[in-house]
Amino acid sequence: MSSPAEIPFLSFIHLDRDTKTPIYLQLAQQLINAIQRGYLVAGIKMPGSRTLSELLKLHRKTVIAAYEDLHHQGWIAIHPNRGAYVMDNQTKINERPYDALVSLASYPSQTGYAFKQSNILDNPFEQSNCTYQFNDGTPDIRLTEIKQLSSLYSATLKRKNTLKKIDNPLYTGNYFREQLSNYLNSSRGLHISKDNLLITRSSEVSLYIIAQLLVEPNDVVVVAELGLFTANMVFQKAGANIKTIPIDEQGIDVDQLAEKLKTTKIRAVYITPHHHYPTTVSLSAQRRVQLLQLAQSHGFIIIEDDYDYDFQYEKSTIMPLASADVNGMVIYVGSFGKSLTPSFSSGFVVAPKNFINEMQKYMGILDRQGDIVMEQVLGEMIAEGDIHRHLKKSLKIYQERRNNCCALLAKHFGHQAAFNVPNGGLAVWLEWNIPVSLLQLAKVCQKKDLFIPQNILYQNRKTTAMRIGFGHLTIEEMKNSLEIISSSLVQ
Known part of the structure; x- marks a missing residue:
């Protein structure tokens, strides 16, 4: 005492x-x-x-x-x-003249007032201390040249003009938007200027603002039967009535969407056409044209989430729907710098200027300045070609890891599961054709030092599948991980 x-x-x-x-x-x-x-x-x-x-x-x-x-x-x-x-x-x-001492030594465990609570936004992600861990497809931070990034950031922070920008609450980050618009025009066939671009902290922030602007309570938003759960959470929280349509080897079933439009007024369709999440299939060219035509004739909005466009392994690439949109019906959402560390990446939205102006009002409240220093660094990395060089170097490694992962899957589970080699992205969609409880399999694997989170497991009456990310695991780590699954299946 x-x-x-x-x-x-x-x-x-x-x-x-x-x-x-x-x-x-x-x-x-x-x-x-x-x-x-x-x-x-x-x-x-x-x-x-x-x-x-x-x-x-x-x-x-x-x-x-x-x-x-x-x-x-x-x-x-x-x-x-x-x-x-x-x-x-x-x-x-x-x-003592009272029953008990009043104590403020510990902070209250609960509020003394009521407030809105939502189970829609419950955190779907899990954590573990296992040596080996699967995820739904993320880059390997170990491939990033941290020293180069830190030196660029440090040098930028020390400049006098950077300090002036930080001190200016009205600074709008035109330099990065100019560089990013040029990069998107050259890499994705767009025809935009900086005025068609909004910079956000992440794709989730982009979708949140889009939902606030577009969705009224009970508006119908169509998503794929199997889709990105975080996007569904955002639309549901905005009050949307979520409707699903099937997917197959060519992406979402646009014919089914056309049938639904005969009886239902649809506000928006959310898609991940380049590499559908979670199945990794690409939306076919014919369906892309058909979808754009339906949007024009029925007046619904296409929200195109191109979450991993940069990770492509084939020479022939498919351009985003936004590159063929002449009627202003597509809102293009993506992320830049995803191949770097998470703190060196940012989200962006491409849309007609009037919509971007309205989104900027929300950003003025949520995040007025953004990360000025980081945006300057990313802009210079585009201008100097550093992003292109880093991506080209890392793509060779990710392609090697994809090939290794697929070879190991065929070796261990050739008669037990089916998969297609993805032409891009950082994950493989593995469908089991044997009876297996995926949750039970995950429990057995965790005891053997492999963590399989629930958000990559898909099991219902029609589907028993896993989305296995390969980008963050070395060849040896993937080998050990899949051997654990193989040994766990026979128990």
Whole structure:
């Protein structure tokens, strides 16, 4: 227990001699507050009146009066020849004038008021300390040249013009938007300017603002039968009535969408056409044309989420729907710098200028400036060609890991599961053709040091499948991980 001499009374006792409240009452009230907040713990001995008066530069009788007031209220007990002690719960009831001490030493565990709560936004992600861990397809942070990124960031931060930008609350980050619009035009066949571009912290933030602008309660938003759960959460939270359509080896079934349009007014269709999440299939060219025609004739919005466009392994690439949109019906959502560390990436939205202007109003409230230094670094990496060089280098490694993963899947599960080699992205869609409980399999694997999160498992009456990310695992790590699954299946 701390001695009275060690208690920093001057940090929580502040007396105002200009008010009408007597000094001894001010002292008593502030000592009570210190007891409530745990600065003076139950049972501790208070400093003597002479000691405290010298410390606070008060007359000794003022301190004595304050102590007597605390004693009468039951906050301290005064024992002759022993001193004064903060009252504790062991003190007999008849020795204190109240039932129990009021304590503010610990922060409240719950609010004293009601507020909106939502299970829609419950965190779907899990964590584990296992040596080997699967995910739904993320880059390997170990491939990033951290020293180069940190030096670029440090150099940018030290520039005088950067400091001026940080100090300017109206700075809009035109440089990065100009560079990014040029990059998207050259790599994805777009025809945009910086005015068609909004920079956000992530794709989830982009979708959140889009939903706030487009979705009214009970508006119908169509998604794939198997789709990106975080996007569904955002639309549901905005009040959307979620409807699903089937998917096959050519992506979403656009014919089924056309049938649904005969009876249902649809506000928006959310798709991941380049590599459908989670099955990794690409939307066929014929269906892309058909979807754009339906959007024009029926007036629904296409929200195109191109979450992993940069990861392509074939020479022939498919351009986004946004590159063929001449009627302003497509909102294009993506992320830039995903091959770098998560803190060096950002989300973006491409849309007609009037829609971007309205989204910017929301950003002005949620994140007015964004990360000015990071945006400057990313803009310079585009201008200097560093992004292209890094992506080209990492793509060779990811392609090798894809090939290795698929070879191992064929070796271990050739007669038990089916999959297609994806032409891009960082994950493989594996469908089991044997009876297996995926949750039980995950439990067995976790005991063997392999963590398989529930968000990559898909099991219902029609489907038993897994979305296995390969980007973050080395060849040896993938080998060990799939051997664990193989050994767990036979148990």
